[in-house]
Amino acid sequence: MGLNLLEFALVLAVMTGLAIAMGRWLAHAFTDPRHWAPERWSYRALGVDPAETMGWARYGLALLLSNAAMMGLGYLVLRLQGWLPLNDLGNAAQAPDLAFNTAASFITNTNWQAYAGESSLSNATQMGAITFLMFCGATAGVAAAGGFVRALARADSQDIGNYWVDFMRMLWRVMLPLCFVMALVYVWQGMPQTLTSQATATTLEGARQQIILGPVASFETIKHIGTNGGGFFSMNAAHPFENPTPLTNLLHILSMLLIPSALTVALGHMLLKRRQGWVFFGAFLIMFVGFLALVYGAEQAGNPLLTQAGADQRLSATQPGGNMEGKEMRFGIADTALFVTTTTAATTGSVNAMHDSLTPLGGFVPLAQMMLNCVFGGDGVGLINLIQYAILTVFLAGMMIGRTPEFLGKKIEAREIKLVMLSVLAHPASILGFTALAMLWPDTGASLANRGPHGFSEVLYAYTSGTANNGSAFAGFNANTPFFNTTIGLAMLAGRYLTLLPMLAVAGSLAAKKTVAVGPGTFPTATPLFMGLLVFVVLVVGGLTFLPALALGPLVEQLQMTAGQLTP
Amino acid sequence: MSTPTMNTLTPTAPLAPAAAASPLAGLLGPCLRGAVFVALVTGLAYPLLTTGVAQLVLPRQASGSLIEHGGAVVGSALIGQAFSGAGYFHPRPSATVGPDPQDASKSLAVPYNAGASGGSNQGPTNQGLIDSVTERAAAYRQTNGLAAGAAVPVDAVTASASGLDPHISVANAQAQAARVARSRGLDPAQVQRLLAAHTEPRVLGVLGEPRVHVLRLNMALDAVPAPAGQAPAALK
Numbered sequence: 001m002g003l004n005l006l007e008f009a010l011v012l013a014v015m016t017g018l019a020i021a022m023g024r025w026l027a028h029a030f031t032d033p034r035h036w037a038p039e040r041w042s043y044r045a046l047g048v049d050p051a052e053t054m055g056w057a058r059y060g061l062a063l064l065l066s067n068a069a070m071m072g073l074g075y076l077v078l079r080l081q082g083w084l085p086l087n088d089l090g091n092a093a094q095a096p097d098l099a100f101n102t103a104a105s106f107i108t109n110t111n112w113q114a115y116a117g118e119s120s121l122s123n124a125t126q127m128g129a130i131t132f133l134m135f136c137g138a139t140a141g142v143a144a145a146g147g148f149v150r151a152l153a154r155a156d157s158q159d160i161g162n163y164w165v166d167f168m169r170m171l172w173r174v175m176l177p178l179c180f181v182m183a184l185v186y187v188w189q190g191m192p193q194t195l196t197s198q199a200t201a202t203t204l205e206g207a208r209q210q211i212i213l214g215p216v217a218s219f220e221t222i223k224h225i226g227t228n229g230g231g232f233f234s235m236n237a238a239h240p241f242e243n244p245t246p247l248t249n250l251l252h253i254l255s256m257l258l259i260p261s262a263l264t265v266a267l268g269h270m271l272l273k274r275r276q277g278w279v280f281f282g283a284f285l286i287m288f289v290g291f292l293a294l295v296y297g298a299e300q301a302g303n304p305l306l307t308q309a310g311a312d313q314r315l316s317a318t319q320p321g322g323n324m325e326g327k328e329m330r331f332g333i334a335d336t337a338l339f340v341t342t343t344t345a346a347t348t349g350s351v352n353a354m355h356d357s358l359t360p361l362g363g364f365v366p367l368a369q370m371m372l373n374c375v376f377g378g379d380g381v382g383l384i385n386l387i388q389y390a391i392l393t394v395f396l397a398g399m400m401i402g403r404t405p406e407f408l409g410k411k412i413e414a415r416e417i418k419l420v421m422l423s424v425l426a427h428p429a430s431i432l433g434f435t436a437l438a439m440l441w442p443d444t445g446a447s448l449a450n451r452g453p454h455g456f457s458e459v460l461y462a463y464t465s466g467t468a469n470n471g472s473a474f475a476g477f478n479a480n481t482p483f484f485n486t487t488i489g490l491a492m493l494a495g496r497y498l499t500l501l502p503m504l505a506v507a508g509s510l511a512a513k514k515t516v517a518v519g520p521g522t523f524p525t526a527t528p529l530f531m532g533l534l535v536f537v538v539l540v541v542g543g544l545t546f547l548p549a550l551a552l553g554p555l556v557e558q559l560q561m562t563a564g565q566l567t568p
Numbered sequence: 569m570s571t572p573t574m575n576t577l578t579p580t581a582p583l584a585p586a587a588a589a590s591p592l593a594g595l596l597g598p599c600l601r602g603a604v605f606v607a608l609v610t611g612l613a614y615p616l617l618t619t620g621v622a623q624l625v626l627p628r629q630a631s632g633s634l635i636e637h638g639g640a641v642v643g644s645a646l647i648g649q650a651f652s653g654a655g656y657f658h659p660r661p662s663a664t665v666g667p668d669p670q671d672a673s674k675s676l677a678v679p680y681n682a683g684a685s686g687g688s689n690q691g692p693t694n695q696g697l698i699d700s701v702t703e704r705a706a707a708y709r710q711t712n713g714l715a716a717g718a719a720v721p722v723d724a725v726t727a728s729a730s731g732l733d734p735h736i737s738v739a740n741a742q743a744q745a746a747r748v749a750r751s752r753g754l755d756p757a758q759v760q761r762l763l764a765a766h767t768e769p770r771v772l773g774v775l776g777e778p779r780v781h782v783l784r785l786n787m788a789l790d791a792v793p794a795p796a797g798q799a800p801a802a803l804k
Contacts (some may be wrong), residue, residue: 073603194623199644233588328738330768354729357690567695
């Protein structure tokens, strides 16, 4: 127990240190007047002018259209798998609805998977469609955060930067070098990195064991650094090849938190308001620690029904105890709890345990974090989501004291609040709307692995994960039907672009405004008070929106579990 | 690689207002070329370069950490495998399935199928989960000669997430040690020594959990010469 708490403290301390270093690097990359050679080659290959200045609309359009082209190319590769090389297991191409779902999933940084990677994708597809789209989604997200923060820093300006420059810099200065180095560390720890598809072993007891191999390490790096989360194998980062040791587990966790946490520091540097960056970092951290405590407590306490069935769940020197169903021995409870919290905070969606088998309160945590969608959040979008709540907070505070709210020296007026509300409302509208539709859909029951409240949680989790661009699942749920592939695909696109584009518009609108001087009526936003208020607003808005749905799923199941009631 | 688009955009100032007039101007070409360019860099060059370097520097790990014994591959150091013989330590329950040899459209339980990883995904109040745990606990007590109703280490009766977990807890291994020693006719102290030697500690003293590598421990047991007059019961 004490050792577990020490581990949590150490991980968060290292994460903070990395955030500072990475934050400075990101700020430098976003503002450096010089272009590196590979960046210049890229501009030439694309045929773009790096000196072009873009307003928010053009910036957003460049992001949207380039993502559409990448998604289209990814879709094509998925559909053409049968004709492509490196397919010695002879896997067939994905059906159109599944390929749409997969391409939408990976370009939106969701990485929801309605397929099992090891038994349906060739190594060519794992690289040319999946690894490629993982780079695209993540890099576009960080680029957007760069444009967003740059806009906040400007006044009286129509120019929020150049999308191509932001994208290529994040690709060449952050994603590719980090991924390459990390991939070699991962191979050292045991991850395969080969173009061979399989090995065959004869076990000690004489059985034949087919072992699927592939370019796993180069996949895992961008999967976590890019807060993507889709697995090479069906069981994702619980699979020993995707997460062989407690050290790789730690590196996965630090990778997921790296860019979302560093962006707060980068924001502080770019706005020349370091304290503001730390206030955002602090708000992230408070919520993270709270949720971590909840899931760790619930999983370590275990499932009383398992104790009745004869299992010993006590923590001791010789076993981690707790609810070990769907968990791996090398991670035990503590490393699993930390991973569960991180992957749904930083909306990665990678899993090192089966979330479907978490205790009800343990499963409540990933759901709640994806619903809030701003506990660190995904690469780039997490910070943007938090700032959306920050604007809402100064608006509410302004209402209370009867003054025009200001944020970072700009007046917040009707246009900004309308756009913020569009973004705030699109998220629950997609989650709750699609969940309600699915509950009415006659074939939903056939997709469920569990009945009762847990079955409802499976459906709610699917649309929450899709909309929040997370990608983890209550994986017993069979989402590979035309209905779920289409609706979850739409939820992913809505969740990505209906929050990102309105917030880019807000940024563009703020960039065009004049800076107002700080006066006695200005509500300071770089203080602990504001940090507390911000967390409060996030929890109240999120709670009021989602508690009824959560009550029908995990909360009822918790009561069911303590009462000893089973669902057939 | 030089493109006319660059030249028309940069030096001629009069074109700039025209470009600004339509937000779409000059975006379609770069978007299409960008998709292909990024695909070549990140989907082809990056994984192939990584594969080349990894195969050169760390060929054993990069090829799946395969374990060979007597010239044959017996498994991977990272992937668990099924054991049911009385002379072997048994791994955790595995929920992986495989195709039914009678009817390929159906699937049946194939524990430790490394071609299709899988967990049970049963929720905490699922009747099926509780029934399975009850049955496994009873079977475990019987196999290992434990008292009726004795509490069984939780990892011994719950399915892992991947279905390929190569490890068991120390408590689970301790509960099996006497049975393994008896079955092989070995001194229990010797089995304990092997068990201790194949217990992996926490990484850096804090990360992960102490755990026993089942395949390596069982290989070490097989390497111990059987005592005189004792048939090698391991493979029964």
